[in-house]
Amino acid sequence: MSDLQDRIKDVIEKEPVTLFMKGTPQFVMCGNSDRALRALREAGAPVTAVDVLPDPSIRQELQELSGWPTIPQVFVGGELIGGADITQELAETGELEKKLEEKLGTDYKSKAEEKTISVV
Amino acid sequence: MATEWLEQLLRQAFPDADELRVDDRTGGGDHFQVTVASPRFDGLPLIDQHRLVNAALAEPLSDGTIHELRIRTKGTA
Numbered sequence: 001m002s003d004l005q006d007r008i009k010d011v012i013e014k015e016p017v018t019l020f021m022k023g024t025p026q027f028v029m030c031g032n033s034d035r036a037l038r039a040l041r042e043a044g045a046p047v048t049a050v051d052v053l054p055d056p057s058i059r060q061e062l063q064e065l066s067g068w069p070t071i072p073q074v075f076v077g078g079e080l081i082g083g084a085d086i087t088q089e090l091a092e093t094g095e096l097e098k099k100l101e102e103k104l105g106t107d108y109k110s111k112a113e114e115k116t117i118s119v120v
Numbered sequence: 121m122a123t124e125w126l127e128q129l130l131r132q133a134f135p136d137a138d139e140l141r142v143d144d145r146t147g148g149g150d151h152f153q154v155t156v157a158s159p160r161f162d163g164l165p166l167i168d169q170h171r172l173v174n175a176a177l178a179e180p181l182s183d184g185t186i187h188e189l190r191i192r193t194k195g196t197a
Contacts, residue, residue, distance in 0.1 A: 024191060056157045068176050069181045070189055085191050089166065 005061040007119045008050075012065075013047035016104050016111075018075040020062055024116045025049050032084035036072040039084075039091035044109035045100055049116045058119060077103030077106075122149045122185050126177060133176030134158045138196055141161040157194040169177035 012018050019039060023029030025037055025047065040047050051085040052058045052071055063069055066080050074081040076099055082089060100108050126143045134140060139157035154173060161169045172192050180186045 030188070031192070069178065077181070080167065082170055083191075086166045086170060 002061060004119065005014050005065055006061055008012060009067060010057070010116065011048065011119060012075045013078045014093060015075075015117075016077065016098070016108070017045045017047055019049045020052055020058075020071060020073045021025060021049055021050070021055050022071055025114050026116075029053060029072070030051050032070075032074045035084040036074055036087045039087045040074065040107050041095065043096045044112050045096075046104075046108065046112045047114045048116070050119055051116065055116070055120045076100060079103070122180065123152070125185070126127070126154065126180060129176050130154065130156060130173070133172070134160060136160070139194070145188075145190070150185065152186055152188070153190040153192070155192045155194075157196060158172075159196045161193050161195040163195070163197040166193070190194060 019040060020035060021034060021037065023035035028034040028037060033109045037047065051100060052062065062073065067082065068071055068080060069081050072084055081099065087096065089101065123142050123144050130140055134156055137156055137158045139155060141155040143153040145151040145153050156173060160172065161192060170193060172190050174181065175185065
């Protein structure tokens with residue numbers, strides 16, 4: 001496993017909710033990343049964003065790790081939830097909040113904050 | 121045309137699909153919405169349903185044919 005893949009894995013395992021996206025929450029560069037971010041915000045989730053655009057290898061290593069071919073990718077408590085469509089659909093049915101409670105505890109909304117971290 | 125190719129790949133992967141549609145969302149031939157209803161999805165979590173669709177479209181996803189993909193899956197149960 002490469003150093004970069006190690007760092008990506010570390011983020012996924014340590015952060016409550018990780019969103020791999022194109023751009024940052026302040027400057028979203030893709031419609032699907034925006035949909036995933038909105039769904040997480042609506043569910044009151046803490047969001048740790050990782051921009052995949054600075055280096056193409058982030059995307060490659062992430063795909064190798066998760067087996068998921070597209071961006072965005074949402075992880076909750078170390079588990080891949082899916083891309084924009086799944087995150088949005090789970091948010092609409094209320095299942096996303098249930099998943100967040102199950103993985104992060106029922107008071108997860110009180111700890112909700114948004115941050116962006118870099119893996120390169 | 122990419123739309124026909126994607127549809128063909130999905131038909132091969134889901135020969136028993138009740139509904140199968142590929143829409144070119146922007147007309148540019150690289151932003152797609154795919155809709156698949158198949159008994160294969162019955163009882164599967166959403167993430168595994170999407171994994172099956174992603175697997176069927178592995179080639180156009182990796183060679184850059186698909187720039188953006190939206191997936192809608194439905195079981196038949």
